[in-house]
Amino acid sequence: MDRLLDVRQLKTAQLGPLDLAVQPGELVQVTGASGAGKSLLLRALADLDPSTGEVMLNGEARDAMLPVQWRRRVAYVPAETAWWGERVDEHLPADFSREAALHLLEQVALPEASLGWEVERLSSGEKQRLGLVRALLNRPRVLLLDEPTANLDLENTKRIERAVRAYLAEEEAAALWVSHDTLQRQRLGGRILTIRDGQLEVNAWT
Template sequence: MACGYSTTQILNGERQQSNVFGSSAMHQAPSKPLLETLQIGWERQEKRLWWNLNLQVWPGERVAVRGPSGCGKTQLLRTIARLDPLCSGELRLQGQRADRWPSPAWRAAVLYVAQQTPLVEGSVETNLLWPLRFRVQRRHLANLQNLPDWLQQLGRDSTFLKQQAHHLSGGERQLLALLRALLLEPCVLLLDEPTASLDPESSTALEKLLRSWMQEREVACLFTSHDSAQVERLANRCVHLTR
Protein backbone atom coordinates (compact mmCIF):
# COMPACT_ATOMS: atom_id res chain seq x y z
CA MET A 1 0.00 0.00 0.00
CA ALA A 2 1.38 3.41 -0.91
CA CYS A 3 2.33 5.76 1.88
CA GLY A 4 2.64 9.51 1.60
CA TYR A 5 2.36 12.78 3.38
CA SER A 6 1.44 16.39 2.79
CA THR A 7 2.42 19.69 4.36
CA THR A 8 0.28 22.64 5.33
CA GLN A 9 1.97 25.99 5.78
CA ILE A 10 0.20 28.30 8.24
CA LEU A 11 1.09 31.95 7.66
CA ASN A 12 -0.73 34.80 9.41
CA GLY A 13 -3.70 32.56 10.04
CA GLU A 14 -4.00 31.49 6.39
CA ARG A 15 -3.19 28.03 5.12
CA GLN A 16 -1.27 27.13 2.00
CA GLN A 17 -1.34 23.41 1.37
CA SER A 18 1.04 21.49 -0.85
CA ASN A 19 0.47 17.78 -1.43
CA VAL A 20 3.79 15.98 -1.25
CA PHE A 21 4.62 12.44 -2.25
CA GLY A 22 8.35 11.98 -1.77
CA SER A 23 9.23 15.68 -2.16
CA SER A 24 10.77 18.22 0.20
CA ALA A 25 8.52 20.52 2.19
CA MET A 26 8.71 24.08 0.86
CA HIS A 27 9.83 26.79 3.20
CA GLN A 28 11.27 30.24 2.71
CA ALA A 29 14.14 30.74 5.16
CA PRO A 30 17.31 32.78 5.26
CA SER A 31 19.51 30.04 6.72
CA LYS A 32 20.03 26.30 6.54
CA PRO A 33 17.54 23.94 8.22
CA LEU A 34 18.23 22.60 11.68
CA LEU A 35 16.92 19.14 10.82
CA GLU A 36 16.46 17.27 7.54
CA THR A 37 14.95 13.90 6.75
CA LEU A 38 16.00 12.59 3.35
CA GLN A 39 13.88 9.83 1.80
CA ILE A 40 13.38 8.19 5.19
CA GLY A 41 11.14 5.16 5.60
CA TRP A 42 10.02 2.78 8.34
CA GLU A 43 8.42 -0.64 8.12
CA ARG A 44 8.24 -3.78 10.22
CA GLN A 45 7.00 -7.22 9.23
CA GLU A 46 5.77 -5.91 5.87
CA LYS A 47 3.84 -3.08 7.56
CA ARG A 48 4.95 0.20 6.03
CA LEU A 49 4.03 3.33 7.98
CA TRP A 50 5.74 5.99 5.87
CA TRP A 51 8.27 5.98 3.07
CA ASN A 52 10.38 8.47 1.07
CA LEU A 53 9.58 11.15 3.61
CA ASN A 54 11.52 14.39 3.15
CA LEU A 55 11.30 17.23 5.63
CA GLN A 56 13.24 20.35 6.38
CA VAL A 57 12.70 21.87 9.82
CA TRP A 58 13.90 25.42 10.32
CA PRO A 59 14.81 27.49 13.39
CA GLY A 60 11.68 28.90 15.01
CA GLU A 61 9.29 26.37 13.47
CA ARG A 62 6.63 24.58 15.48
CA VAL A 63 5.61 21.69 13.24
CA ALA A 64 2.53 19.63 14.04
CA VAL A 65 2.65 16.00 12.88
CA ARG A 66 -0.90 14.90 12.13
CA GLY A 67 -2.68 11.91 10.68
CA PRO A 68 -5.05 9.05 11.49
CA SER A 69 -4.36 6.61 14.30
CA GLY A 70 -1.77 4.05 13.32
CA CYS A 71 -0.13 6.17 10.62
CA GLY A 72 3.16 6.35 12.53
CA LYS A 73 3.25 9.80 14.16
CA THR A 74 4.95 8.61 17.35
CA GLN A 75 7.18 6.30 15.34
CA LEU A 76 8.34 9.25 13.25
CA LEU A 77 9.34 11.24 16.33
CA ARG A 78 11.13 8.24 17.84
CA THR A 79 12.96 7.59 14.58
CA ILE A 80 14.06 11.21 14.25
CA ALA A 81 15.37 10.98 17.82
CA ARG A 82 17.31 7.85 16.78
CA LEU A 83 15.57 5.77 19.44
CA ASP A 84 14.46 3.37 16.69
CA PRO A 85 16.46 2.60 13.53
CA LEU A 86 15.60 3.84 10.07
CA CYS A 87 14.70 1.32 7.39
CA SER A 88 15.78 3.67 4.62
CA GLY A 89 16.99 7.20 4.06
CA GLU A 90 19.09 9.60 6.06
CA LEU A 91 18.82 12.12 8.88
CA ARG A 92 20.84 15.32 9.11
CA LEU A 93 21.23 17.79 11.94
CA GLN A 94 22.78 21.20 11.32
CA GLY A 95 23.91 19.93 7.93
CA GLN A 96 25.74 16.86 9.27
CA ARG A 97 24.63 13.28 8.65
CA ALA A 98 23.39 11.38 11.68
CA ASP A 99 26.24 8.87 11.47
CA ARG A 100 28.66 11.76 12.13
CA TRP A 101 27.01 12.34 15.50
CA PRO A 102 27.61 10.06 18.52
CA SER A 103 24.23 8.74 19.64
CA PRO A 104 24.28 10.51 23.05
CA ALA A 105 25.11 13.84 21.40
CA TRP A 106 22.32 13.42 18.83
CA ARG A 107 19.73 12.50 21.47
CA ALA A 108 20.78 15.50 23.56
CA ALA A 109 20.36 17.81 20.57
CA VAL A 110 17.19 16.13 19.23
CA LEU A 111 15.22 15.42 22.39
CA TYR A 112 12.15 13.19 22.42
CA VAL A 113 9.57 13.65 25.19
CA ALA A 114 7.13 10.75 25.36
CA GLN A 115 3.50 11.15 26.35
CA GLN A 116 4.25 9.07 29.44
CA THR A 117 7.80 9.94 30.44
CA PRO A 118 9.56 7.48 32.79
CA LEU A 119 10.53 8.96 36.16
CA VAL A 120 13.06 7.97 38.80
CA GLU A 121 12.33 7.54 42.49
CA GLY A 122 12.39 10.77 44.46
CA SER A 123 11.11 14.29 44.15
CA VAL A 124 10.30 16.43 41.12
CA GLU A 125 13.61 18.21 41.75
CA THR A 126 15.48 14.89 41.72
CA ASN A 127 13.95 14.07 38.34
CA LEU A 128 14.80 17.48 36.91
CA LEU A 129 18.43 17.17 38.02
CA TRP A 130 18.86 13.53 37.00
CA PRO A 131 19.93 13.98 33.33
CA LEU A 132 22.28 16.84 34.27
CA ARG A 133 24.60 14.23 35.82
CA PHE A 134 25.67 13.13 32.34
CA ARG A 135 28.65 14.77 30.68
CA VAL A 136 26.74 15.63 27.52
CA GLN A 137 24.23 17.64 29.60
CA ARG A 138 26.40 19.26 32.29
CA ARG A 139 26.79 22.48 30.34
CA HIS A 140 23.08 23.14 30.92
CA LEU A 141 23.35 23.39 34.72
CA ALA A 142 23.10 27.18 34.43
CA ASN A 143 19.54 26.78 33.09
CA LEU A 144 18.40 25.89 36.61
CA GLN A 145 18.20 29.62 37.30
CA ASN A 146 15.23 29.75 34.90
CA LEU A 147 13.15 27.27 36.89
CA PRO A 148 11.38 29.77 39.21
CA ASP A 149 10.14 31.79 36.24
CA TRP A 150 9.07 28.69 34.30
CA LEU A 151 7.21 27.34 37.31
CA GLN A 152 5.41 30.64 37.72
CA GLN A 153 4.36 30.61 34.09
CA LEU A 154 2.91 27.13 34.64
CA GLY A 155 0.99 28.24 37.73
CA ARG A 156 3.26 26.40 40.14
CA ASP A 157 5.62 27.48 42.92
CA SER A 158 8.73 25.99 44.51
CA THR A 159 6.68 23.49 46.54
CA PHE A 160 6.09 21.59 43.28
CA LEU A 161 9.80 20.70 43.24
CA LYS A 162 9.48 18.91 46.59
CA GLN A 163 6.56 16.69 45.59
CA GLN A 164 7.31 13.01 45.19
CA ALA A 165 7.29 12.04 41.53
CA HIS A 166 5.27 8.86 42.06
CA HIS A 167 2.47 10.94 43.64
CA LEU A 168 2.09 13.21 40.62
CA SER A 169 -0.98 13.16 38.42
CA GLY A 170 -0.62 12.42 34.72
CA GLY A 171 -0.80 16.13 33.91
CA GLU A 172 1.82 17.03 36.52
CA ARG A 173 4.13 14.39 35.06
CA GLN A 174 3.79 16.08 31.69
CA LEU A 175 4.71 19.44 33.21
CA LEU A 176 7.76 17.85 34.81
CA ALA A 177 8.74 16.27 31.48
CA LEU A 178 8.53 19.62 29.66
CA LEU A 179 10.50 21.45 32.36
CA ARG A 180 13.21 18.81 32.18
CA ALA A 181 13.34 19.10 28.40
CA LEU A 182 13.66 22.90 28.54
CA LEU A 183 16.48 22.62 31.06
CA LEU A 184 18.38 20.40 28.61
CA GLU A 185 17.93 23.00 25.83
CA PRO A 186 17.89 20.79 22.72
CA CYS A 187 18.16 22.14 19.17
CA VAL A 188 15.05 20.18 18.15
CA LEU A 189 12.33 19.31 20.65
CA LEU A 190 10.07 16.35 19.83
CA LEU A 191 6.86 16.36 21.89
CA ASP A 192 4.44 13.44 21.75
CA GLU A 193 0.97 14.62 22.87
CA PRO A 194 2.54 17.01 25.41
CA THR A 195 -0.77 18.18 26.96
CA ALA A 196 -2.90 15.03 26.66
CA SER A 197 -3.38 14.79 30.44
CA LEU A 198 -3.61 18.52 31.20
CA ASP A 199 -6.67 20.68 31.82
CA PRO A 200 -7.29 23.51 29.32
CA GLU A 201 -5.79 26.21 31.55
CA SER A 202 -2.58 24.26 32.13
CA SER A 203 -2.39 23.37 28.43
CA THR A 204 -2.55 27.03 27.48
CA ALA A 205 0.13 27.89 30.04
CA LEU A 206 2.41 25.17 28.69
CA GLU A 207 1.93 26.42 25.13
CA LYS A 208 2.81 29.99 26.16
CA LEU A 209 5.93 28.81 27.98
CA LEU A 210 7.02 26.79 24.97
CA ARG A 211 6.51 29.77 22.66
CA SER A 212 8.50 32.14 24.88
CA TRP A 213 11.30 29.60 25.36
CA MET A 214 11.61 29.11 21.60
CA GLN A 215 11.54 32.84 20.82
CA GLU A 216 14.75 33.28 22.82
CA ARG A 217 16.62 30.49 21.02
CA GLU A 218 17.45 29.20 17.53
CA VAL A 219 15.50 25.97 18.03
CA ALA A 220 12.59 24.06 16.48
CA CYS A 221 9.80 21.82 17.71
CA LEU A 222 7.85 18.92 16.21
CA PHE A 223 4.80 17.77 18.12
CA THR A 224 1.80 15.47 17.87
CA SER A 225 -1.63 16.44 19.14
CA HIS A 226 -5.19 15.19 18.76
CA ASP A 227 -6.41 18.66 19.77
CA SER A 228 -7.17 20.55 16.56
CA ALA A 229 -7.57 23.82 18.45
CA GLN A 230 -4.12 23.40 19.95
CA VAL A 231 -2.62 22.80 16.52
CA GLU A 232 -4.26 26.01 15.29
CA ARG A 233 -2.82 27.94 18.23
CA LEU A 234 0.66 26.47 18.34
CA ALA A 235 1.76 25.21 14.93
CA ASN A 236 3.06 27.33 12.07
CA ARG A 237 3.27 24.28 9.82
CA CYS A 238 1.61 20.86 9.69
CA VAL A 239 2.87 17.58 8.29
CA HIS A 240 0.02 15.19 7.48
CA LEU A 241 0.92 11.50 7.40
CA THR A 242 -1.30 9.16 5.42
CA ARG A 243 -1.62 5.40 5.19
Protein backbone atom coordinates in the same frame (compact mmCIF):
# COMPACT_ATOMS: atom_id res chain seq x y z
CA MET B 1 16.66 29.63 4.25
CA ASP B 2 18.71 27.74 6.87
CA ARG B 3 17.57 24.26 7.80
CA LEU B 4 17.85 23.37 11.45
CA LEU B 5 16.56 19.81 11.03
CA ASP B 6 17.07 18.23 7.63
CA VAL B 7 15.62 14.76 7.00
CA ARG B 8 16.24 12.90 3.76
CA GLN B 9 14.82 9.51 2.79
CA LEU B 10 14.00 8.54 6.38
CA LYS B 11 12.54 5.07 6.39
CA THR B 12 11.27 2.66 9.05
CA ALA B 13 9.31 -0.58 8.80
CA GLN B 14 6.05 1.43 8.78
CA LEU B 15 7.02 4.82 7.37
CA GLY B 16 8.72 6.41 4.42
CA PRO B 17 10.85 7.18 2.73
CA LEU B 18 10.24 10.71 4.06
CA ASP B 19 11.87 14.07 3.43
CA LEU B 20 11.42 16.94 5.88
CA ALA B 21 13.09 20.27 6.57
CA VAL B 22 12.41 22.42 9.64
CA GLN B 23 13.67 25.98 10.09
CA PRO B 24 14.95 27.67 13.29
CA GLY B 25 12.03 29.01 15.32
CA GLU B 26 9.48 26.92 13.42
CA LEU B 27 6.71 24.85 14.99
CA VAL B 28 5.45 22.12 12.66
CA GLN B 29 2.30 20.23 13.55
CA VAL B 30 1.97 16.51 12.78
CA THR B 31 -1.47 14.95 12.42
CA GLY B 32 -2.95 11.72 11.16
CA ALA B 33 -5.35 8.96 12.08
CA SER B 34 -4.68 6.73 15.08
CA GLY B 35 -2.01 4.25 14.12
CA ALA B 36 -0.82 6.32 11.16
CA GLY B 37 2.68 6.56 12.63
CA LYS B 38 2.92 9.96 14.31
CA SER B 39 4.72 8.66 17.39
CA LEU B 40 6.81 6.35 15.21
CA LEU B 41 8.02 9.36 13.22
CA LEU B 42 9.07 11.26 16.35
CA ARG B 43 10.77 8.20 17.85
CA ALA B 44 12.67 7.58 14.62
CA LEU B 45 13.85 11.19 14.51
CA ALA B 46 15.03 10.89 18.11
CA ASP B 47 16.94 7.71 17.21
CA LEU B 48 14.85 5.69 19.66
CA ASP B 49 13.67 3.24 16.97
CA PRO B 50 15.65 1.83 14.01
CA SER B 51 15.56 3.84 10.79
CA THR B 52 17.56 4.42 7.65
CA GLY B 53 18.20 7.62 5.76
CA GLU B 54 19.96 10.84 6.63
CA VAL B 55 19.04 13.10 9.54
CA MET B 56 21.03 16.30 10.03
CA LEU B 57 20.98 18.90 12.80
CA ASN B 58 22.52 22.21 11.78
CA GLY B 59 24.42 20.36 9.08
CA GLU B 60 25.79 17.72 11.48
CA ALA B 61 24.80 14.11 10.80
CA ARG B 62 22.98 12.15 13.47
CA ASP B 63 25.26 9.20 12.77
CA ALA B 64 28.27 11.34 13.75
CA MET B 65 26.97 11.75 17.32
CA LEU B 66 26.55 9.37 20.21
CA PRO B 67 22.85 8.57 20.75
CA VAL B 68 22.85 10.29 24.16
CA GLN B 69 24.28 13.45 22.60
CA TRP B 70 21.69 13.41 19.82
CA ARG B 71 18.79 12.93 22.24
CA ARG B 72 19.86 15.90 24.32
CA ARG B 73 19.75 18.06 21.19
CA VAL B 74 16.72 16.42 19.59
CA ALA B 75 14.45 15.78 22.57
CA TYR B 76 11.48 13.42 22.44
CA VAL B 77 8.76 14.28 24.98
CA PRO B 78 6.00 11.63 25.10
CA ALA B 79 2.54 12.16 26.56
CA GLU B 80 3.43 9.71 29.34
CA THR B 81 6.89 10.71 30.53
CA ALA B 82 9.17 8.12 32.14
CA TRP B 83 10.35 8.56 35.73
CA TRP B 84 12.88 6.09 37.15
CA GLY B 85 14.11 7.80 40.33
CA GLU B 86 12.21 8.60 43.52
CA ARG B 87 12.41 12.39 43.29
CA VAL B 88 11.97 14.87 40.47
CA ASP B 89 15.45 16.39 40.82
CA GLU B 90 17.05 12.98 40.21
CA HIS B 91 15.87 13.26 36.60
CA LEU B 92 17.28 16.71 35.85
CA PRO B 93 20.56 17.28 33.95
CA ALA B 94 23.52 17.53 36.31
CA ASP B 95 24.53 20.92 34.95
CA PHE B 96 21.07 22.50 34.82
CA SER B 97 20.68 26.19 35.54
CA ARG B 98 18.48 26.81 38.57
CA GLU B 99 17.57 30.21 37.18
CA ALA B 100 16.38 28.58 33.96
CA ALA B 101 14.47 25.96 35.96
CA LEU B 102 12.64 28.60 37.98
CA HIS B 103 11.77 30.50 34.81
CA LEU B 104 10.30 27.35 33.22
CA LEU B 105 8.44 26.34 36.39
CA GLU B 106 6.83 29.77 36.52
CA GLN B 107 5.71 29.39 32.90
CA VAL B 108 3.98 26.07 33.64
CA ALA B 109 2.57 27.20 37.01
CA LEU B 110 4.57 24.92 39.28
CA PRO B 111 6.42 25.97 42.46
CA GLU B 112 10.18 25.76 43.00
CA ALA B 113 9.50 23.06 45.58
CA SER B 114 8.26 20.74 42.82
CA LEU B 115 11.89 20.05 41.86
CA GLY B 116 12.20 18.08 45.10
CA TRP B 117 8.81 16.36 45.05
CA GLU B 118 8.57 12.58 45.14
CA VAL B 119 7.54 11.20 41.78
CA GLU B 120 4.82 9.00 43.27
CA ARG B 121 2.93 12.08 44.49
CA LEU B 122 2.77 13.68 41.05
CA SER B 123 -0.50 13.81 39.14
CA SER B 124 -0.49 12.92 35.44
CA GLY B 125 -0.69 16.63 34.59
CA GLU B 126 2.23 17.50 36.88
CA LYS B 127 4.30 14.72 35.32
CA GLN B 128 3.54 16.09 31.89
CA ARG B 129 4.51 19.66 32.79
CA LEU B 130 7.65 18.58 34.65
CA GLY B 131 8.55 16.28 31.76
CA LEU B 132 8.63 19.29 29.47
CA VAL B 133 10.68 21.31 31.98
CA ARG B 134 13.13 18.41 32.25
CA ALA B 135 13.54 18.28 28.46
CA LEU B 136 13.96 22.05 28.09
CA LEU B 137 16.68 22.18 30.76
CA ASN B 138 18.88 20.23 28.31
CA ARG B 139 18.43 23.19 25.91
CA PRO B 140 17.53 21.03 22.90
CA ARG B 141 17.64 22.45 19.41
CA VAL B 142 14.59 20.43 18.34
CA LEU B 143 11.61 19.37 20.42
CA LEU B 144 9.61 16.30 19.40
CA LEU B 145 6.34 16.74 21.30
CA ASP B 146 3.99 13.75 21.30
CA GLU B 147 0.66 15.12 22.57
CA PRO B 148 2.39 17.12 25.32
CA THR B 149 -0.89 18.49 26.71
CA ALA B 150 -2.99 15.29 26.61
CA ASN B 151 -3.47 15.20 30.41
CA LEU B 152 -3.96 18.92 30.96
CA ASP B 153 -6.93 21.23 31.35
CA LEU B 154 -7.33 24.15 28.97
CA GLU B 155 -5.56 26.68 31.20
CA ASN B 156 -2.47 24.52 31.62
CA THR B 157 -2.60 23.49 27.96
CA LYS B 158 -2.31 27.13 26.96
CA ARG B 159 0.56 27.58 29.43
CA ILE B 160 2.48 24.77 27.73
CA GLU B 161 1.75 26.24 24.30
CA ARG B 162 3.09 29.63 25.40
CA ALA B 163 6.14 28.09 27.09
CA VAL B 164 7.08 26.14 23.97
CA ARG B 165 6.56 29.14 21.70
CA ALA B 166 8.72 31.27 24.01
CA TYR B 167 11.47 28.67 24.08
CA LEU B 168 11.55 28.37 20.29
CA ALA B 169 11.83 32.14 19.96
CA GLU B 170 14.47 32.55 22.66
CA GLU B 171 16.67 29.67 21.53
CA GLU B 172 15.94 29.70 17.78
CA ALA B 173 14.94 26.08 18.26
CA ALA B 174 12.25 24.15 16.40
CA ALA B 175 9.48 21.73 17.30
CA LEU B 176 7.37 18.98 15.79
CA TRP B 177 4.09 18.80 17.73
CA VAL B 178 1.61 15.92 17.51
CA SER B 179 -1.93 16.93 18.42
CA HIS B 180 -5.44 15.58 17.91
CA ASP B 181 -7.04 18.77 19.22
CA THR B 182 -8.56 20.86 16.41
CA LEU B 183 -8.74 24.01 18.54
CA GLN B 184 -5.13 23.57 19.60
CA ARG B 185 -4.06 23.23 15.99
CA GLN B 186 -5.79 26.52 15.25
CA ARG B 187 -4.03 28.23 18.17
CA LEU B 188 -0.61 26.88 17.24
CA GLY B 189 -0.88 27.69 13.54
CA GLY B 190 1.98 27.23 11.12
CA ARG B 191 2.67 24.26 8.89
CA ILE B 192 0.57 21.12 9.35
CA LEU B 193 1.80 17.77 8.05
CA THR B 194 -0.47 14.74 7.86
CA ILE B 195 0.82 11.19 7.89
CA ARG B 196 -1.17 9.02 5.51
CA ASP B 197 -0.17 5.62 4.15
CA GLY B 198 3.31 6.06 5.57
CA GLN B 199 3.93 9.38 3.81
CA LEU B 200 3.89 13.04 4.86
CA GLU B 201 1.39 15.33 3.19
CA VAL B 202 1.26 19.10 3.57
CA ASN B 203 -2.22 19.65 4.97
CA ALA B 204 -2.32 23.41 5.55
CA TRP B 205 -0.44 26.58 6.32
CA THR B 206 -2.33 28.84 8.70
